[in-house]
Amino acid sequence: MKLIFEKSVKGRHSDLLPKCDVETVELPESLRRETAPALPELSEVDVSRHYTELNHRVHGVNCGFYPLGSCTMKYNPRIDEDMAALPGFAGVHPLAPAYAVEGCREVLDTAAKYLYELTGMQGMTFQPAAGAHGEFTGVLLIKQYHEKRGDTKRRRIIVPDSAHGTNPATAAMCGFEVVNIPSAPNGCVDLEALKAVLGEDTAGLMLTNPNTVGIFDENILEITRLVHEAGGLCYYDGANLNAVMGVVRPGDMGFDCIHMNLHKTFATPHGGGGPGACAVGCKDFLKEFLPASALMDEPGHIQVRAFAGNFLVVVRALSYLMSLGREGIPEAARNAVLNANYLMRRIQGSFDLAFDRVCMHEFVLDLSRFKKETGVSALDVAKSLIDYGMHPPTMYFPLIVHEALMLEPTETESKETLDWAADIFRALYELGYKDPAYMHEAPHAAQIGRPDEVRAARSPVLRWQKPEG
Amino acid sequence: MSYIPSTPEQRQEMLRAVGAEDWKALYRDVPQEMLLERPLDLPEGMSELAMSRAMEAMAAKNRLFPTVLRGAGAYDHYIPAVVRSIPAKEEFLTAYTPYQAEMSQGVLQSIFEYQTMICELTGMDVSNASVYDGATAAAEAAAMCRDRRRRVTLISAAAHPDTINTVRTYCYGTGDELRVVPAKDGKTDIEALRAMLTPEIASFYVQQPNFYGQFEDAEALGALVHENGSMFVMGVNPIALGVMKTPRDCGADVAVGEGQSLGMPLGFGGPYLGFMATTAKHMRKLPGRIVGETVDSRGERAYVLSLQAREQHIRREKASSNICSNEALCALTAAVYLSVMGPEGLAEAARQSMAKAHYLCRKLCEHEGVSLVYTGEYFHEFVTTLPRRDEALKALEDAGILGGLPVEEGVLWCATEKASRKELDRAVDIVKEVLAG
Numbered sequence: 007m008k009l010i011f012e013k014s015v016k017g018r019h020s021d022l023l024p025k026c027d028v029e030t031v032e033l034p035e036s037l038r039r040e041t042a043p044a045l046p047e048l049s050e051v052d053v054s055r056h057y058t059e060l061n062h063r064v065h066g067v068n069c070g071f072y073p074l075g076s077c078t079m080k081y082n083p084r085i086d087e088d089m090a091a092l093p094g095f096a097g098v099h100p101l102a103p104a105y106a107v108e109g110c111r112e113v114l115d116t117a118a119k120y121l122y123e124l125t126g127m128q129g130m131t132f133q134p135a136a137g138a139h140g141e142f143t144g145v146l147l148i149k150q151y152h153e154k155r156g157d158t159k160r161r162r163i164i165v166p167d168s169a170h171g172t173n174p175a176t177a178a179m180c181g182f183e184v185v186n187i188p189s190a191p192n193g194c195v196d197l198e199a200l201k202a203v204l205g206e207d208t209a210g211l212m213l214t215n216p217n218t219v220g221i222f223d224e225n226i227l228e229i230t231r232l233v234h235e236a237g238g239l240c241y242y243d244g245a246n247l248n249a250v251m252g253v254v255r256p257g258d259m260g261f262d263c264i265h266m267n268l269h270k271t272f273a274t275p276h277g278g279g280g281p282g283a284c285a286v287g288c289k290d291f292l293k294e295f296l297p298a299s300a301l302m303d304e305p306g307h308i309q310v311r312a313f314a315g316n317f318l319v320v321v322r323a324l325s326y327l328m329s330l331g332r333e334g335i336p337e338a339a340r341n342a343v344l345n346a347n348y349l350m351r352r353i354q355g356s357f358d359l360a361f362d363r364v365c366m367h368e369f370v371l372d373l374s375r376f377k378k379e380t381g382v383s384a385l386d387v388a389k390s391l392i393d394y395g396m397h398p399p400t401m402y403f404p405l406i407v408h409e410a411l412m413l414e415p416t417e418t419e420s421k422e423t424l425d426w427a428a429d430i431f432r433a434l435y436e437l438g439y440k441d442p443a444y445m446h447e448a449p450h451a452a453q454i455g456r457p458d459e460v461r462a463a464r465s466p467v468l469r470w471q472k473p474e475g
Numbered sequence: 476m477s478y479i480p481s482t483p484e485q486r487q488e489m490l491r492a493v494g495a496e497d498w499k500a501l502y503r504d505v506p507q508e509m510l511l512e513r514p515l516d517l518p519e520g521m522s523e524l525a526m527s528r529a530m531e532a533m534a535a536k537n538r539l540f541p542t543v544l545r546g547a548g549a550y551d552h553y554i555p556a557v558v559r560s561i562p563a564k565e566e567f568l569t570a571y572t573p574y575q576a577e578m579s580q581g582v583l584q585s586i587f588e589y590q591t592m593i594c595e596l597t598g599m600d601v602s603n604a605s606v607y608d609g610a611t612a613a614a615e616a617a618a619m620c621r622d623r624r625r626r627v628t629l630i631s632a633a634a635h636p637d638t639i640n641t642v643r644t645y646c647y648g649t650g651d652e653l654r655v656v657p658a659k660d661g662k663t664d665i666e667a668l669r670a671m672l673t674p675e676i677a678s679f680y681v682q683q684p685n686f687y688g689q690f691e692d693a694e695a696l697g698a699l700v701h702e703n704g705s706m707f708v709m710g711v712n713p714i715a716l717g718v719m720k721t722p723r724d725c726g727a728d729v730a731v732g733e734g735q736s737l738g739m740p741l742g743f744g745g746p747y748l749g750f751m752a753t754t755a756k757h758m759r760k761l762p763g764r765i766v767g768e769t770v771d772s773r774g775e776r777a778y779v780l781s782l783q784a785r786e787q788h789i790r791r792e793k794a795s796s797n798i799c800s801n802e803a804l805c806a807l808t809a810a811v812y813l814s815v816m817g818p819e820g821l822a823e824a825a826r827q828s829m830a831k832a833h834y835l836c837r838k839l840c841e842h843e844g845v846s847l848v849y850t851g852e853y854f855h856e857f858v859t860t861l862p863r864r865d866e867a868l869k870a871l872e873d874a875g876i877l878g879g880l881p882v883e884e885g886v887l888w889c890a891t892e893k894a895s896r897k898e899l900d901r902a903v904d905i906v907k908e909v910l911a912g
Binding site (some may be wrong): 049 | 476477478479480481485486488489490492493494495498500501502503504505506509510511514515516517518519520522523527529530531532533534536537538540543545547548549551553555557559561563564565566567568569570571572573574575576577578579580581582584585586587590591592595598600601602604605607608609610611635636637638639640641643644645647648649650652659690694710716717718719720721724733740741742743744745746747757758763764766767768769770771772773775778779781782783784786787789790791792793794796797798799800801802803804805807810811813814815817818819820821822823824826827829830831833834852859864868872877880892895896899907
């Protein structure tokens with residue numbers, strides 16, 4: 007389809023602003039831009055149709071099954087959008103006087119109360135804008151804590167090799183040396199490997215639990231005890247909190263601080279990649295290190311972005327939390343786990359499970375045997391799913407499983423959808439043995455065929471250019 | 476409400492199918508003493524109607540001001556209706572990062588178009604798919620400018636205080652130093668900058684127009700920075716770019732900014748949009764997601780996430796940033812805004828904002844005791860002295876007008892194209908009454 011610039015017609019425009027009713031002011035020539043930006047020149051109907059056409063070329067959770075592991079693509083309730091659009095929230099200036107923003111403060115305080123109860127934490131900030139941003143905030147709490155105690159030899163953060171790539175990248179952004187430890191054969195923390203690296207230089211451990219292969223680490227209390235014994239702190243990556251919210255609390259597992267992705271666990275929409283929002287919670291003794299805004303709050307705190315965070319996303323998350331409430335929150339977690347186990351068992355017998363045991367909210371398929379026997383890769387299977395209108399699972403992650411496909415169905419999918427999806431996986435397994443060539447070329451019925459990513463990286467074209475002449 | 480479609484009977488059937496007696500059997504890996512055996516200490520779940528009433532009650536506790544004469548990093552520009560309706564479309568809303576290009580061409584193309592618009596606005600060669608906000612964009616820019624030899628970042632004291640503090644925090648993270656270049660007469664002190672440019676300086680950040688609304692002499696600052704072999708980073712107001720000289724023409728190596736003005740509501744501070752662009756030379760140092768054009772297996776034009784070798788999921792602890800998302804829906808909002816405004820509409824929003832601010836300033840300064848604190852050229856913000864400041868601001872608020880932001884030097888005012896002459900006159904009259912009283 008055409009780019010919006012290719013639809014532009016010189017001189018076309020919409021009259022959206024009233025005529026200026028005060029004297030105009032000229033910008034001095036030295037400050038003036040020489041040529042106008044080549045923005046599209048269109049009428050409102052052109053713009054509306056262009057974006058409607060683009061919207062038709064997007065697969066959202068509202069379109070169909072989206073079992074993208076680790077991303078918790080659950081249904082985003084429409085009412086939460088209405089709440090975020092209330093003028094009483096959307097129209098509030100972040101620097102309005104305190105008496106005029108009491109409602110916003112109440113939203114943040116109420117959301118924090120819900121999250122204290124779910125996590126066992128006592129301090130909370132909503133300033134970070136995304137999960138990785140929350141990790142950065144949380145690890146800075148650890149850094150400040152050790153520094154304040156004058157414990158400056160603690161230079162190392164321990165990260166299991168099954169972790170999301172953001173964990174080691176975050177630790178590095180916080181100035182720590184990253185110590186990767188191998189996982190045990192069951193995908194959990196190898197206690198001996200952990201003990202071997204713990205010491206006086208340990209600042210902390212970053213851990214996801216349930217971990218990235220969808221397994222709850224049964225040694226969790228021992229792990230956090232060992233880290234604390236060595237003088238380190240425990241950071242909980244809340245990416246997989248959906249499996250356990252209201253069922254078991256990170257604070258009770260021994261974690262000192264935690265981030266939660268409001269756009270995963272608490273059903274705020276992912277928006278094509280953002281805006282998300284993140285809450286970082288901590289135990290009492292870390293509260294003094296939480297971030298603040300230099301302009302809204304008192305100085306002297308760390309700060310990870312302007313103002314108070316993605317407030318309107320917090321409004322959505324609170325709407326969701328209030329809707330689910332006391333019973334609904336653990337019920338959602340239990341059904342997320344039930345759905346994952348059900349889908350896993352329905353697929354079992356075709357593709358191999360990476361770990362044949364009860365899973366939490368997600369599970370990993372290991373396609374290495376299948377690939378060896380058919381030549382069909384995890385990528386081929388993923389692309390084949392697109393022809394059925396199913397968004398593929400997360401591919402080639404975690405790195406500790408080869409030819410991995412990671413599926414997270416979430417609780418908002420029905421048994422019928424799971425049965426349908428399992429049947430497709432089983433059918434593709436069969437097809438791999440019958441017609442591998444067909445699968446190498448998938449998808450066949452999508453918006454585009456497989457894109458040439460090598461070409462995109464080698465000769466980057468990152469913007470539209472007006473054709474010459 | 477829990478949005479679970481499977482019926483209780485189906486759930487039982489599914490439990491049987493997985494060989495679990497009850498739900499607790501699914502949590503058998505969890506040390507059983509850790510399971511919460513008590514009900515959560517939270518209110519019961521609510522119906523959609525009850526929840527929305529509770530949220531509306533909270534919203535009603537905020538005080539809204541029909542006229543906003545306060546900016547300081549969050550600007551009350553007009554948001555055309557179509558700019559609200561398009562990003563609310565459910566597919567745009569509920570999709571995730573376009574990992575699977577074959578079912579995400581809509582998101583990818585919208586980002587590619589956004590990148591092009593940011594390049595057009597800033598004059599730079601390459602834009603990323605956006606970052607969290609203007610302050611983090613400044614912090615990411617500082618990080619991309621550092622190398623082994625040059626580790627120290629300079630920032631102008633006339634930048635937004637939240638930007639300075641955010642950059643300081645990111646520098647604290649990596650253990651690098653941030654030095655603040657003092658301001659003089661509401662602008663970066665160019666002589667102080669000259670003295671502070673030493674061989675270890677990686678980059679200097681200036682905001683244009685700055686926190687006080689003043690236009691900086693960006694070209695002169697940039698020339699000095701380049702003479703020192705350092706990188707020049709500009710944080711720019713995107714509405715002003717409708718008429719203002721581009722960062723590229725001022726010599727910037729990296730252009731960043733807060734994109735909230737491009738169609739996003741004030742929203743008590745977020746979500747906003749950090750835009751970030753650089754020259755072709757520094758393309759591979761740019762953090763964040765980037766969309767590129769390629770062809771598909773049929774030879775047709777297609778879009779993909781590109782240059783991923785820079786990113787955390789490949790480089791892990793060697794990545795320069797941990798960012799793995801963008802503000803896609805905000806970038807979409809900005810692109811729709813720029814499309815519907817067009818070059819002329821954007822320039823008009825800029826001209827009118829500037830004209831209204833100058834009108835307000837002139838009228839305010841007609842009163843005794845009110846005068847302009849910084850007298851350089853300004854865009855749509857300015858600082859005045861204001862006797863009986865708190866009283867005057869309160870009187871404005873009582874009349875539904877959010878006046879300027881109290882700052883050390885007086886009051887930082889802002890006007891946009893939304894303020895009519897009548898509203899401005901009324902605000903001035905109220906201030907006059909307080910001063911006379």
